[in-house]
Amino acid sequence: IFGFSTENWSRPADEVSDLMGLVRTFVGGDLKRLDQAGVRVRVLGRRSGVPADIVDVIDRAERQTAHNDKFLLQVAFNYGGRADLVDAAQALIDKAASEGRFDLTEEMFGNSLSTAGSPPVDMIIRTSGEQRLSNFLLWDCAYAELVFQPVLWPDYGAEPLKAALEEFSRRERRFGGREVVEGSVSPSTESAVG
Known part of the structure; x- marks a missing residue:
């Protein structure tokens, strides 16, 4: 879920304040239910520049649900x-400087992203x-199927989700190859969700 982008700071101050309030409301209203349902909450994005009370709320949500393993809910907050990608590159540059050598693979780069350890986006x-993608999970969605729906987010519910899942199930996924890959998830995701 994309909650707040790095670009959203350019919105009017009252709108930014309202968006920050949504985080407080989410944790106050939904965290207990998500925790009881076995949902692990992970918040992606930069903590710098975020009000201290919001960072505390984010940290509490992640700590409280860290043991859960039925579902991973990633919330992109102050994320772009x-x-x-820049943060991952900087981490690799810093590591290379301290070690005096630099080798780079896609796996190393992916492990330096804030989404490290998460399955690819399907x-x-x-x-x-x-x-448009709006700067959302650019690395992770390399082979994601895109579904565009006219429904506004506040009105989104079970019916549009069901329609999106049905459309997804009709897609033929090849992941760059010629043959259709059996199953509806990325080959490297099957073990994570199965």
Whole structure:
């Protein structure tokens, strides 16, 4: 879920304040239910520049649900795909400087992203009729199926989700190859969800 992007800081101050309030509301209203359902909450993005009380709320949500393993809910907050790529590159540069050598593989780079350890994205549902990624998980969604729906996020519910899942199930996924890969998830994801 994309909660707040690095670009959202340019919105009017009252709108930014409202978006920060949503984090407080989410943790106050939904965290206990998610924890009881076995959902692990992970918040992606930069903590710098975020108000201290919001960082505390994020840290509490992650700590409280860290033991859960039925479902992973990743919330992109103060997140931008480009910023995540830059942060990963900087971490690798810093490591190379301290070790005096530099080798780079896709796996090393992926492990330096904020989403390290998460399965690749299989589907992105874009609401409100927009047809763009909006700087969301640029590395992770390399082979994601894109589903565009006209429903506004506040009105999103079971029916649009069911329609998106049905559309996804009809897709033929090849992951760059010629043959359709059996199953509906990325080959490297099957063990994570199965």
